[in-house]
Amino acid sequence: DGTTYQEWWENVENEDLINSVIRSVFVAFFLIFAVLVFQFNSFAQPVIILYSVFMALIWVNIWLWITWNPMSMPAWIWFISLMWIVVNDAIVYMDKINRNIDRWMEIVSAITNAWVSRLNPILVTTITTVAWILPIALQDPMWAWLGYTVAFWLITGSLMTLFAVPTLYYSIEEGKKKGWSKFV
Numbered sequence: 001d002g003t004t005y006q007e008w009w010e011n012v013e014n015e016d017l018i019n020s021v022i023r024s025v026f027v028a029f030f031l032i033f034a035v036l037v038f039q040f041n042s043f044a045q046p047v048i049i050l051y052s053v054f055m056a057l058i059w060v061n062i063w064l065w066i067t068w069n070p071m072s073m074p075a076w077i078w079f080i081s082l083m084w085i086v087v088n089d090a091i092v093y094m095d096k097i098n099r100n101i102d103r104w105m106e107i108v109s110a111i112t113n114a115w116v117s118r119l120n121p122i123l124v125t126t127i128t129t130v131a132w133i134l135p136i137a138l139q140d141p142m143w144a145w146l147g148y149t150v151a152f153w154l155i156t157g158s159l160m161t162l163f164a165v166p167t168l169y170y171s172i173e174e175g176k177k178k179g180w181s182k183f184v
Contacts, residue, residue, distance in 0.1 A: 014073075021076045028080055029053075032087055040094070048168045049090040052160035056086055056153065059160075063152040067144075075149040082150065085125075086157030090165050093118045097169060107173050111166045119162065126158040 029050060036046030057079065064070060093114055100110030130151045137147020 018073060018076075021073060021080070024080055025076065028083060032083070036087075036091070039091070040098075044172045045094055045098075045169075048165055048172070049087060049094065051168060052090055052157070052164045053083055053086050055164060056157040056160045059156040060149065060152045063156070064145075064148055067148055069145045069148045072145055075145055078146065078149045079153065082153050082157075085154065086161060089118070089122050089125075089158065089161045093122075093161055093165055094169070097166075107170060111170055115162065115166055122158050122161060126154045129154050 032053075033046050033050055036049055037043060040046060060079070064075070069075075096114035096117060097110050100113050101107065105113065133147045133150045135147075137144045137151060
């Protein structure tokens, strides 16, 4: 009773800024997809890579919610800037699988060999970055959103690269053998 709300210029400006960042995420997804289609000469492999990025985004939001650090404007900016790390790991991993298959390896052997060869670099990159940023998140509440966003994004993205990418790759390759699609 007696309380009023007046929309002020700052609220409108923040709404425009949030809408711009969300549009930027979609533009980044589209551009990454377009580049990956040309790189892999396939639609399925870019979808696999972007699936891992999309699933990582969902899990990062869940982890941020659990730690009481809601997805904020700076977190979205960090999400866009860190997206390339997960995409790069998945590209290198997918390329290794493709090269193994080109060397006449069976699909399971190709995926396993690529997994073993990429496991150490992906884990070392993730662990060192998380070990660097996590103390900031735990010590200073003002920077917790940044630390948790970076840590959760790298952990989740790495797990998606190591587990979702090979699973989907195998499923699509098996689907090709059964004649499910001629476009993949």
